[in-house]
């Protein structure tokens with residue numbers, strides 16, 4: 001089973017503050033989404049709604065055409081793991097995983113055990129005695145092995161060391177290829193995770209700033225570097241998101257797809273055209289006043 005999610009004009013307010021402000025998104029059943037945003041952008045708030053931990057103040061969320069909130073049948077198909085301390089969990093890892101399997105209809109015990117071995121998770125240790133990174137691993141295993149049509153990882157991996165995160169990313173890709181489903185991974189680790197995402201959603205101050213296929217976003221962006229006056233002439237009228245100047249050389253980042261004719265003109269003028277990463281776009285699109293680079 002795969003599941004589509006339609007988020008329609010959803011707002012969450014804390015007194016007068018909008019943690020989410022009329023957010024609308026359509027998530028297809030078989031993609032890996034990167035949910036990207038700065039601290040406090042609203043990522044956890046949005047994911048909590050998808051997990052039915054909370055109800056929106058306005059708007060609606062539907063899964064396969066039915067309202068999601070507190071729908072027991074649909075909620076069984078959503079797994080949301082987040083970076084929570086498991087310091088009150090005294091049962092052994094093995095018992096903890098068995099208890100999860102009880103209420104997850106798509107849970108694959110064999111795969112969970114494969115992951116336990118891969119990540120060297122000690123099955124007989126009480127959960128509270130696991131290190132922070134190992135607790136993250138346990139959460140990640142639950143997320144992967146639950147094989148839920150909607151699988152959400154809310155920064156679950158931030159406690160893992162780099163080699164462990166790499167193993168986790170491989171499992172995300174491999175298991176998603178075997179069992180396509182909606183996976184949403186929220187992160188600030190954009191440069192290390194961008195290759196996982198088919199679509200990127202950038203949340204900023206409670207609003208959707210961008211929701212596009214990652215390939216399309218990257219194709220639109222370019223950095224143009226060369227003699228300052230030639231660069232200025234070239235980028236005039238384009239959507240510029242960042243400028244850096246060093247002596248007489250200037251580099252400008254634009255989000256405007258360049259035409260063949262522009263590429264030829266750039267080459268003739270000795271301008272260098274480089275790619276723009278998702279991380280570059282994230283940083284520069286969500287920059288606050290006073291955080292701009294050198295002009």
Ligand SMILES: Nc1ncnc2c1ncn2[C@@H]1O[C@H](COP(=O)(O)OP(=O)(O)OP(=O)(O)O)[C@@H](O)[C@H]1O
Nearest residue numbers: 014018019037038039040041042043044045046188
């Ligand atoms: N219970 C609450 N009461 C008041 N404000 C809240 C509450 N929960 C969240 N907020 C505010 O809502 C905004 C969004 O928070 P949220 O946790 O969704 O952000 P986030 O994108 O997940 O951030 P981070 O990357 O730092 O975890 C923040 O400004 C936060 O302070």
